[in-house]
Amino acid sequence: MKAVNEGRIGITDSVIRHWDLCIQCRACEVACPSGVPYGNLIEATMQQVADKRKPNFVNDKIASLALKRLLPNQGLLSMVVGSMRLYQRLGVQTAIRKSGLLRLLPGNMGELEGSMPELPSEVFKAQGQAGQHERRWESAKEQNADLTLEAYYEEMGKRVPIGRVGEAREAGDLVTFLVSDRAAYITGVAVNIDGGTSPVV
Structure with missing residues (x-):
């Protein structure tokens, strides 16, 4: 990336292949003993790579x-x-x-x-809520046979600052945004999808 930004090499197919292997998480930036500002290099290179790619x-x-x-x-x-x-x-x-x-x-x-994998005989179907909650509900029913799934979700929601359990589509919405052109400037991020449970900013 440094060579590209200094004009010593061009944006070739080989450079783009190398770029595609980088997940742009910037973990190397904090670990680099030389203090190389990889974040700045990534930002400077990103548009050049985008300009070079042929639209299909x-x-x-x-x-x-x-x-x-x-x-x-x-x-x-x-x-x-x-x-x-x-x-x-x-x-x-x-x-x-x-x-x-x-x-x-x-x-x-x-x-x-x-690159298509061999497909299984059954396809996973999202039910709108995380599967682990339903498994926990089944376990909870052993102590309380009258516990409905709706009541269980309501009780679980009380533990979440936003007041409800998350839905699978909400994680899907985030993924859809992150792969869209609107998120092109986001190069590496960890997102907590937990309704405010994690104390992070």
């Missing part, structure tokens, strides 16, 4: 649809994942990979297909 209309649209339409919709997500599972189970994936058709896909879609 197809990839941008697919990413946008996935984040805004697919992931929030459990029914649609299950249908897509089910189709992908059939694609693997029926041998279509193997045939397409052997045929070389993946090279004809636009952008890096072929690479993405190549």
